[in-house]
Amino acid sequence: GNSVTQMEGPVTLSEEAFLTINCTYTATGYPSLFWYVQYPGEGLQLLLKATKADDKGSNKGFEATYRKETTSFHLEKGSVQVSDSAVYFCALSDVNTGNQFYFGTGTSLTVIP
Amino acid sequence: KAGVTQTPRYLIKTRGQQVTLSCSPISGHRSVSWYQQTPGQGLQFLFEYFSETQRNKGNFPGRFSGRQFSNSRSEMNVSTLELGDSALYLCASSLEDRGREKLFFGSGTQLSVL
Numbered sequence: 001g002n003s004v005t006q007m008e009g010p011v012t013l014s015e016e017a018f019l020t021i022n023c024t025y026t027a028t029g030y031p032s033l034f035w036y037v038q039y040p041g042e043g044l045q046l047l048l049k050a051t052k053a054d055d056k057g058s059n060k061g062f063e064a065t066y067r068k069e070t071t072s073f074h075l076e077k078g079s080v081q082v083s084d085s086a087v088y089f090c091a092l093s094d095v096n097t098g099n100q101f102y103f104g105t106g107t108s109l110t111v112i113p
Numbered sequence: 114k115a116g117v118t119q120t121p122r123y124l125i126k127t128r129g130q131q132v133t134l135s136c137s138p139i140s141g142h143r144s145v146s147w148y149q150q151t152p153g154q155g156l157q158f159l160f161e162y163f164s165e166t167q168r169n170k171g172n173f174p175g176r177f178s179g180r181q182f183s184n185s186r187s188e189m190n191v192s193t194l195e196l197g198d199s200a201l202y203l204c205a206s207s208l209e210d211r212g213r214e215k216l217f218f219g220s221g222t223q224l225s226v227l
Contacts, residue, residue, distance in 0.1 A: 043219050099168070
């Protein structure tokens with residue numbers, strides 16, 4: 001079946017540090033991969049996505065590359081800011097299961113000045 | 114363009130009661146999904162509706178049900194509430210139903226069962 005495993009948190013970084021949040025997936029078909037971010041008291045917002053192997057999604061300085069050979073979609077940012085403090089979710093969807101998205105358990109990130 | 118609207122924002126119920134949550138998707142979106150978010154389990158898929166038809170259902174008991182109206186608004190109902198149903202319930206809408214388009218989430222309904 002489909003599933004997503006992501007790095008457990010919480011993660012605490014100093015401002016301007018490098019961020020990596022690991023995400024690996026299992027899928028029966030050809031999934032699209034997503035990173036969503038959730039700020040306190042809000043719903044999830046799409047951060048970036050990739051729909052096929054070797055695609056790189058990027059937004060707001062965050063990047064993730066769809067690696068089919070390692071079934072991974074790790075999130076990276078070169079220099080984090082305090083405003084990046086949030087919970088990050090890796091997710092996949094599979095055209096065979098319509099709009100049923102599979103989410104990781106989330107990784108809480110706190111950036112300290 | 115208005116976002117996904119969920120009402121109410123907070124609910125407190127007691128065991129055995131039932132509850133109805135409402136979701137208004139973004140105008141033009143015909144797919145509406147529901148997720149349960151808990152600290153230990155993350156987001157768990159409940160069900161998805163597209164053009165008033167339930168297309169997918171997650172692994173939840175029959176106490177959890179939903180429906181979608183002709184204007185794409187959706188409701189979910191939980192009957193005979195249990196303590197373990199306490200969670201943030203998120204609604205998400207999407208333009209299409211094939212999983213390629215992103216989901217737009219509402220802010221959720223925080224349900225507390227006492």
